[in-house]
């Protein structure tokens with residue numbers, strides 16, 4: 674099985690109507706290789722406008738959804754609402770949500786299962802903090818985060834895992850290709866042991882954390898790195914090079 678390359682662009686809480694329009698124009702000008710899937714995640718307010726403007730080779734994701742379809746949950750949006758707007762992807766469990774909004778492993782697992790059940794594919798984010806890497810517990814941390822998802826999710830067909838070491842996010846301090854490959858390989862073995870051989874073989878595992886146009890090719894050369902989740906560089910023209918990093 675050949676896993677299609679996957680490049681996600683997480684805009685985080687950036688942009689304006691005018692900037693979103695510029696980014697849509699930029700993205701529409703990129704060549705998307707046929708073996709590569711591209712999904713960008715604007716702030717929720719701009720998701721529909723961006724979705725309307727993008728060419729069909731580039732899909733859109735929300736940056737979060739809740740675990741109810743509707744109701745008295747002020748400020749939240751549901752995966753059912755995404756589907757209603759023709760949006761098929763959501764990013765869940767990003768480290769910024771875990772850190773600033775106290776999202777637990779269990780909550781991320783539940784939201785992942787709920788989004789999948791609603792027919793929305795999930796980019797599920799995991800990753801260790803600097804002190805955890807320094808304490809040599811990276812594998813324990815990512816295994817714990819994966820377990821919380823696997824306890825709720827049996828079918829991983831529509832899950833893409835994004836391994837994002839927190840110390841590499843927005844810092845310019847990218848993991849070395851070897852550091853990333855080691856964790857990706859561990860995650861694939863974890864899937865084989867704890868979910869299924871098929872899930873291990875088919876699930877895309879992305880790397881995220883200070884990916885840019887200069888470092889993407891060497892990272893993409895590693896056998897277990899199936900793509901990227903890009904923050905800062907997804908707002909710049911170099912995102913076009915990252916999309917082509919496997920070609």
Ligand SMILES: O=C[C@H](O)COP(=O)(O)O
Nearest residue numbers: 683842843882883904905
């Ligand atoms: O979701 C994306 C990650 O947080 C990476 O962000 P970054 O590329 O700005 O380091």
